[in-house]
Amino acid sequence: MAVKTKGQGGISGATIDRLPLYFRTLRLVQDEGRDIISSDELGRRLGITPEQIRKDLASFGQFGKKGVGYYVNELKHNVGNILGLDNHWNIAVVGIGHLGAALANYQNFVALGFNLVALFDQDPHVIGTVVNHVKVEDSRRIREIVRQRKIHIGIIAVPAAFAQGVADELVEAGVQGIWNFAPIKMQVPETMHIVNEDLSIGLSSLSYYLTRT
Amino acid sequence: MAVKTKGQGGISGATIDRLPLYFRTLRLVQDEGRDIISSDELGRRLGITPEQIRKDLASFGQFGKKGVGYYVNELKHNVGNILGLDNHWNIAVVGIGHLGAALANYQNFVALGFNLVALFDQDPHVIGTVVNHVKVEDSRRIREIVRQRKIHIGIIAVPAAFAQGVADELVEAGVQGIWNFAPIKMQVPETMHIVNEDLSIGLSSLSYYLTRT
């Protein structure tokens, strides 16, 4: 679970976290050849109330037509634009263990417009191998390559003990955001955007609910 | 990011999602040989206010000593108990692609007391291989093996197109909870506990914030 995506600029963090769901569903609906969709149907497909969806969208503008619904292509374009997906951010994964390799191969990122441009690891057996068409580089070259390849987002998939060090290097190299899978709270400058993905939370909370059934 | 862990039984879902963080930090503090910790220090280590922590804990009982703090061992035991970790749930991963293999190898689950007891895949090249000391079985045997090995939680790491089918089988086989990594909203009976882990949300929301810096 991604932790603490706090709101900013007046828009609720909860709203922002729902936008990717809208985007994905709109893509599916588009593939089905549909031109128009109502907040009602979108809601039914996602398990979200239509009022919630209308409110979320309305906080960014008027994208629908009263009495009609939303034009699928147009809305998808707008939501993608709001999410900044057309920036086509360059991303790099640091730590090509099982999880890092899984992330490097994750096809849904391509669908969102992200470009995987670098992979890093410090294990000599892993350096030089190719994962999803990208060669794994030595972690010591993070600073150099992040600048060269204009990497915007660093994904941290190293063991907890190394995560802070990697974060420091990524920050110094000038990435704008970090997506962190290591189970630690990292120290980064105020201006750095960081999203923590904590896999323990989902499973533990499931345990909580199971215990109380 | 884990989606929609709604509160239940009067306890806020946000509170429950913080408990695993407390648990993990207490384990670390315990390893450091510390006997006592204050809400203030716990807060500093996690980036959470001490008031929030005290409130979270207080909703389950009085675990601290005024003027002193919390006894680390005792609190860790209590938080683990609240989360139901001492149930030592049996878990199975369905879909041993990159992500499924990463989850099967995820060491943090062991630290939380979960037992990995089965792996499933439908690819004949994958069936029979061993991942993290567990043999991969044919997905067609889900129902049989879930019962045999008394699996409580099913983890879905198959492509979106197969996820609903897998969920149906897991439900029929009698699992109590599902941890779903496929990017779809699944239809399951009301009584089934399901936590959706949606990796697109974290990265997309990061894109949103980066766009507005």
Add this chain to the structure above:
DNA sequence: TAGATTGTTAATCGATTAACAATC
């Protein structure tokens, strides 16, 4: 036109923060 559906305001609900009495 009548029916459908959005966008927006008001009401409710829930979660966090602040304050402080209790007490170790």
Add this chain to the structure above:
DNA sequence: TAGATTGTTAATCGATTAACAATC
């Protein structure tokens, strides 16, 4: 005792739900 720190109540803030006018 004096200082520290919890547990709890009250105040604030934020997010969701309900209602409905606008309008296609």
